[in-house]
Each structure stands twice: as structure tokens, then as C-alpha cells.
Amino acid sequence: MFIISPLIISVSSFALFIVLIGVIYRQKSYFHRTNKVLKTQLETQELFINELQSSQKIVNKQLIEFNNKLESLQLENEQVSKQLEHRIKTLQQESVLQKQLLEQFQNQQPQDKLYSRAFKLVELGAEIDEVVRECDIPLAEAEMLISVHRNKTSPS
Helix, strand or coil: CCCCCHHHHHHHHHHHHHHHHHHHHHHHHHHHHHHHHHHHHHHHHHHHHHHHHHHHHHHHHHHHHHHHHHHHHHHHHHHEEEEEEEHHHHHHHHHHHHHHHHHHHHHHHHHHHHHHHHHHHHCCCCCHHHHHHHCCHHHHHHHHHHHHHHHHHHHC
């Protein structure tokens, strides 16, 4: 059979060695490029993270300011609400009082109308009996109205 000569073994070993070195060199440059790309991506992501952290600080600061303003507005609203409640209560009391006064006035009004009518009758020259009968007032009051009317119309 064939005896492999040491020269062929050496040449084939050397060729295999050269091929392996080429493959290793190619892999090394591929890994080097990949490493550069990954480092660039890592730096980009770190910059992005820094920007996000900075934005987060700004947003947190704005949230704190907004929260403080909100608390201030809420306190102000509570104070205004208390003032309005007090005003409403006061107005309700005044309304009740006005209703009572109106009822009193309305209750007095029929009597006032009778006396106004009686006085007009006296001005028109009605007699005491007619004033008492038409206005349903006591005789003494009718006499008083006539006497007041006479004092007004008489020259002093």
C-alpha cells in the first residue's frame, strides 16, 4: 500500500494549519465587528436610559408641583364651600324670616283694606251706620275715622 511520505504529511498539515488560521482570523474579525456593533448598541441604550432617567426626574418634579397645587386648590375649595354653606344657611334663615313677615303682612292686609275702604267712604260723605255696615268695623272706630276726617278738612 501506499506509504505516506513525511513530506506529504508535512505539506498537508501545513495547508490544514493555514486553513485553520484563515478560519480563526475570519471568526476573530467577525467577532470583533459584532463586538463593536454590540458596544455601539450598548452605548446607545445607556444614553437612552440616561435620557429616560432625566425625563423621569423632570416628570416627578412636575408631579410634585401639580400635587402641591392640587392640595392648595382643594384647601381653597373647602374654604369656599364652608363660606358658601354659611351664606346659604344665612340666606335660608333670612328667607324664613321674610316669609314670616310676608305672612304677617298678608294677615294684616285685609284689615288695612277695610280701614282704607272705611276712610274712603267717610271722605265721600257716608254716615256712621253705613261705614259700620259696609266695612264691618266697630262703631267707635267708625266715629274715630269720621272725627279724623273732620279735623283734616276743617280749617284750623
